[in-house]
Amino acid sequence: MINYKEEIAKILADADIGLSFDEIKEIVEVPSDSKMGDYAFPCFKLAKVLRKAPPMIAKDIAEKITGKDLFEKVESVNAYVNMYISKQNFIEHVVPEIVNAGDSFGRSNIGEGRPLIVEYSSPNICKPFHIGHIRSTVIGNALYKIYDAIGYDVIRINHLGDYGTQFGKMIVAYRLWGNKEDVEREPIKTLLSYYTKFHVEVETHPELDDEARKVFVKLEAGEKEEVELWQWFREMSLKEFNRVYDMLDIKFDSYNGESFYSDKMPRIVNELKEKGLLQESQGAQVVDLSEYGMPPALVTKSDGSSLYLTRDIAAAVYRKETYNFVKNIYVVASQQNLHFQQWFKVVELLGYEWAKDCVHVPFGMVSLEDGTMSTRHGRVVFLEDVLNKAVDQTREIVKEKGVNTENLEETAKAVGIGAVIFQELSNNRIKDYVFSWDRVLNFEGETGPYVQYTHARACSVLRNAGEELVAKACEFKDIDFSYLTGDAAYTLVKLMYELPDVIVDAAEKYEPSVVTRHLIDIAQGFNRFYHEEHILVDNEAEKLAKVALVKAAKNVIANGLALLGMKAPEKM
RNA sequence: GGGGCAUUAGCUUAAUGGAUAGAGUUGCGGCUUCCGACGCCGUAGGUACGGGUUCGAUUCCCGUAUGCCCUACCA
Helix, strand or coil: CCCCCHHHHHHHHCCCCCHHHHHHHHHHCCCHHHHHEEEEEEEEHHHHHHHCCCCHHHHHHHHHCCCCCCCCEEEEEEEEEEEEEEEEHEEEEEHHHHHHHHHHHCCCCCCCCEEEEEEECCECCCCCHHHHHHHHHHHHHHHHHHHHHHCCCEEEEECECCHHHHHHHHHHHHHHCCCCCCHHHHHHHHHHHHHHHHHHCCCHHHHHHEEEEEEEEHHHHCCHHHHHHHHHHHHHHHHHHHHHHHHCCCCCCCCCCHHHHHHHHHHHHHHHHHCCEEEEEECCECCCHHHCCCCEEEECCCCCCCCCHHHHHHHHHHHHHHHHHCCCEEEEHHHHHHHHHHHHHHHHHHHHHHHHEEECCCCCCEEEEEEEEEEECCCCCCCHHHHHHHHHHHHHHHHHCCCCCHHHHHHHHHHHHHHHHHHHHHCCCCCCECCCHHCCCCCCCCHHHEEEEEEHHHHHHHHCCCCCHHHHHHCCCCHHHHHCCCCCHHHHHHHHHHHHHHHHHHHHHCCCCCHHHHHHHHHHHHHHEEECCEEEEEHHHHHHHHHHHHHHHHHHHHHHHHHHHHCCCCCC
């Protein structure tokens, strides 16, 4: 695919305007309004170098490059050189490339197969998988797809919260009030009820806490009975989590959670000691970070047991040694900003140069209308319920409309779950939001169903065109692309052309919403084209060109949806 | 008390320091049998406040206000 920005930078560099190719490439931009051209070169920065008024510079440059093959028109408007590229050449080049690339349109090989880790989802076992977990899960999965698309070898890690004193409490509670059948039937809700009961009972029977602590020590020491119970809790929980992951079509390469690193921590503590980083403070072992404007990092509690900061360091070291990552990404709530800053700094102080490759990708909080989520107070919305409700609603709509009833379940799932995913990936991840059923079950406007519907609409047009015609269009022999130079068609082609850059941008910003937004723009572009121009016209030449464009659009939308972890149904 | 993040139209929101701040939703007015949940076009409506840097600030800096988060033995 031709890189137009680079071509323009080359022309400008050759025109000897006083800046290097690389400098020019940085400055060339796409105007906010397409009326002002396809590309623009603002001359403000040159004003200082050339000691001339920017509009004069723009005028000179415009004159110098007018007439180059790449351009249909060049003009200077105030301080800008506005360049209009030859529409027909552009379309002729881009549309066949998109169609021929198929699934791989948008992909690149920037990563060159190097290993990259994305840690995401990471729920606590024995606790509900609620609407708060959707963010890490869905954002992480999209980042996996995005980094995979630009050529990294991505390792997906679900860092389960499967360790800690709460499992001492859990075991005590189960032994007192537990019932195996109940747990097997509904693991998490049942286990959670024991846990809640424990917290109620401990008010009047404080000795329960001591008992829990003892049991946890046994668990850590590897006592058979305790370990077996814990493993069973873990299995039961995972079984339930997997139901949600299956619905979302999300997979992991590793479920090594906190417990996996429990035996890898002493090494880290020793290393900290050897390198003289540890200090005693109020009976605990800490790394002083006051020099860096942070509170001390607590490595070992006063009772000698370890903390999650130590565990995270041990995990990072293990991952570096196991996978030799070039980047290690943590999709974890912004509440933990300080925690990550602290332990990244400790890793740096340990002398590991790869500390700079560790990235915390934070996201904002989800709260409920009646306050923040609290499993103890029963203020919780289960993610599975949200997904099921979205699917139920979709199923009703499909039934009512009577379209595609042969694939009712499949369509309902693709669209209902897709709506939830798309909603989650629509806005900048750093923003907090309040969960609302109305919002998540809204299918109109800038939503997942809108984009999927657009895809289905394109598929329908292609079906109506007939296989033969589509096949002929896709040969790109003697197609007259001048039929696609209208405003709506040309805008659509430009938007599709941008997809590969958009994917790279999303990866650099760790921001899937960049893709989501662009996908909405493409869908809008297609719908505008669809309404402004009739596609299956009588004129064969015109029809072929338009069918080729529809094929390209269908392709791009499907690829974009896949990046977000969504399906693209052909009918809905 | 200290630190971090946020604040854009009635609501949900977008904008590598660049041109007239762009969408969706709501309201109003049109259009639409290539998909039928739709959609498309038009119209109305906005940068919390006060300074500063800059040729140019939603964007960078300082302050104020409001909200959320963090601030050593939970994760």
